[in-house]
Amino acid sequence: MTELSSLDQKINQVFAGCVVRKDLVKEIRGNAIVPSYVLEYLLGQYCTTSDEDSIQSGIQSVKEILSQHYVHKNEAELVRSNIKEIGRQKVIDKISVTLNEKDDTYEASFFNLGINKVIVGSETIKKNPKLLVSGIWCIAEVEYYHVEDPKVVPWLLTSLKPIQMARSDVEGYKEGRKNFSMDEWIDFILQSMGLNPEVFSRRNKFIQLIRLIPFCERNYNLMELGPKGTGKSHIYSEFSPHGMLLSGGEVTVPKLFVNNSNGKIGLVGYWDCVAFDEFAGNQKKIDKALVDIMKNYMANKTFSRGTQTMGAEASMVFVGNTSHTVPYMLKTSDLFADLPDKYHDSAFLDRIHCFNPGWEVENLRSEMFSEGYGFVVDYFAEILRALRNDDYSSDFNQYFTLGEDISTRDKDGIKKTFSGLMKVIFPNHDATEDEIKELLTVAMEGRKRVKDQLLRIDSTFDKTNFVFFKTNEPTKEIPVQTLEEIEFADIYYGLEATKPSKQTHEQNGDTQGKQAMLTSSPEVTEKPLEEGHKEIKENQKGCSFNDLVQPYLKGAKKLSITDPYIRNFFQQRNLMEFLVSVVKINYPTEEIEVHLVTIQDEFKGDKQEENFLKMKDSLSRYGLIFTWEYDEAKTIHARHIETDTGWKISLDRGLDVYQNFGGDAFDVLTYLPELRACKAYEVTFIKLGK
Known part of the structure; x- marks a missing residue:
């Protein structure tokens, strides 16, 4: 990055020393298999600046630290040998500890280094109890001291520092927040999550933000189901040292809650957030006793250890992949259809505080990742943890x-x-x-x-x-209303008594049951056109713009379109798509004239003119005479379509109604606009000359 955006400039000014450029994580990761918060912890020591020379120097320092101290599993034997020869060395590794009751000692295991039964002092355990549950990433100094007694392990742990911040400055964080608008702050948080806010709609930004709630809200129960590759589990494995992601979605009662044989508390006693990955899957074998205990914990924040009742504060997150589309699930069963049978239980599901619509999130692509500045994640994780008290x-x-x-x-x-x-x-x-x-x-x-x-x-x-x-x-x-309720109204309601009124359908621009998007529309009696107003929700599908306005264009011989923003390629593509729909109404027996009033692009005016000429030549063969003019004064702001039959269609977004969908030749969305996610927009139909 060479030039900082205005948001990045403000971020660096207000939160100097607490932020880092997010693309640096990929640059330093190499083949180190560690969570992002470990890498950002190191970046936070050397790269919390916007000065490019300092950043490059810091990157080199972090790479050297990883090279010298991070233990790769395939090099563990070499590292152990070096420690023996040199006597001691600092390593970056995941360390877990168990209690050896026979010898009354705590013994550490190093995940990558491959050494076990390393003695750990009680004071270290008191300061870092999570060492006893699944382990934590640490910077540790290890010594080698061999003695003749075969029972004595030669490895000694002389120091241990967890890779996470020691404290959080919540008041400074809150004071810094005052310098940002709501939109700026949301974009800042998305960049802190490693995402590029420019490619996410406002609604999709909220879907991402909901994923953070388990880290700042105690005993919060969240479920998110959706297609593969949308980043559902990433936040719970990479974002915070206070979260634990359980792969496979399968876990035992002793591991999660309590082991009654030895009284050892499970994950919910040590972690702020316990997430179950790959939670969906009808074939999974689930322990009914686990489900029953989980129901009680999710409802009452307690679980039983024999006759004793215990409490915990861990939030529960369930993420999984769906195997069917939303309309298919609504038509055949429900949106929880892919869950294992024992979890497809009304008493369990009623404990879920929020069902995040993962099917609305697009598969992650390279341009979705941020190159801007965001909080060093362990700093932000500590802030969120502190806010759990409020x-x-x-x-x-x-x-x-x-x-x-x-x-x-x-x-x-x-x-x-x-x-x-x-x-x-x-x-x-x-x-x-x-x-x-x-x-x-x-x-x-x-x-x-x-x-x-x-x-x-x-x-x-x-x-x-x-x-x-x-x-x-x-x-x-x-x-x-939920968005799928609006999109698929005719199949969303299982009972006749719960179907929405005709008025509700019309308020949401859904007059013909759009859930049947891929099937032929039923024959409907053409109704007289009426004045009215329709609102389309952000991310809503099944409401092609052309279908919405097409009835008001029938019978017209002349149309005028006023839209100042027909400059970028996607805007011109939308215009062409609209004009093709006009051709469909009239071809082959009728001709129609369409005149566009717009503003010439200041930098790409030649290309804009060239594309308009291409449209004109192509459309003229099919009975559409396309003309255009530029408003030289650049005073037009309102966007609308007028017909010679007396209708004015007022468009608050003009023709720019679809979210970015790429437009690749092999993308279904290129050919089926009714399947595209829309931006939020409003359309008003006005009868002129009444």
Whole structure:
């Protein structure tokens, strides 16, 4: 990177010494198989600066440290030999400790170095109890001292330093937050997660932020299911030294909760977040006793050790891959369909506070990773951990009230998700009414997704009306819907009594049951056109822009399009796609004239003109006469389409309605716009000359 963005400049100014350039992790990783927080810990010692010379010097220092001290498994024998010959050496390794009751000693095992039964003092264990549970990454100094007694291990641990910050400056963090707007802060946090905020929609940014809540909210139960390759588990293995990712999604009661034979507490007693990877899979063998204990823990934060009840604060995260599309699952079963049978249980699933829609997240591509600045992750992890002590769940009460229909368990889920989002985005409790409304809506949708699927699984659950009210307008409902409820309305509701009204469909631009996107549309009686207003949600699919406006174009001989932003290639592609849909209406028996008013691109005006000429030549063969003019004064801002039949279609985003989808020749989205994720936009249909 040569020139810093305005956001990166502000980040370096406000949080100097606490941030690092995120692309450096890949540069120094090499073949070291260590979590990102280990590498960023080292980068944080040498590269927390924006000065390029200092960064390069720091990178070299970190590479030398890794080269000299990180133990590769295939070089372990050589490292052990060096320690024997030299006498001592510092190593970077994952270390775990067990208690040898026979000898009344603690014994350490080095994961990569391959040495065991290294004596550890009790004081070290008191300071670092996680050594006893799955182990932690450390910088350790090891000595070799051989004696004749074969019972004595020659390896000595002379010092041990966990790779994580000793303390966190929460007040300084909160003070620094005041320098950023909400949008800037969200982008900053995404960069801290290693992601490029420029390629994520606002809704997808919130999906990423929800993944952080288990680190800052105690006893938070989160589930995320979706396709492979979307980064569901990455955050729980790489982001924080306080999180534990269990591969395979299978674990025993003693490992997770307590071993009744020796009284040893399991993972929930030591980690802030325990995540189950590959949680889905119908063929997995699951211990019913584990499920029962987990139900109690997720509901009451307690578990039993014989006759004694114990408590813990670890949040539980369940991530897994789906094997079917969302509409298929809704048509045949439910969105929890891929879970093992013993977890496909209404009592277990009702404990989930938020169901994150992993199917909305695109597969991670190279351009999705950040090259900007973000918090050194162990610094940020310590901040999030400190915020677990605070409660932000009542911050919305000054502005909003939840509907009376919402149960206590539903409210708990909503409040915990809302509290977590507030901690991540507004740690100073300073969100405005509109900002709180946005966060509360996200939180309610996450819980509503759980409850709506429970209705399909267990008929004893009552349908809940997820609404909230302004505190000063207690009679005016603000409804909340999940995105899949809007997209697939005709199959989302399993019971006739729960189907939405026609009015609800029309409010969401879904007048013909868009869940049948890949099947031929049923014959419908053409209705008279009416004035109206439609809102499309961010990430919504199944609402092709062309299908939305096409009925209002029929019979027109002339169209005028006003849109100042037809400059970039994707905007011109959208225009061409729209014009092709106009051809479909009229070809082969009719001709139509379409005139565009736009603004010429300041830097690529020649290419813009060239593309318009190509459109004109191609479209003229099929009865569409395309003309255009540039507004030289550059005063146009409104975007709309007008027809000679008296209709004006007002477009708040113009033709720029789709999120970036690449446009590759072998991408299905290139050919089926109804499957593309939309940006949030609004369309108003106005009859002129009434």
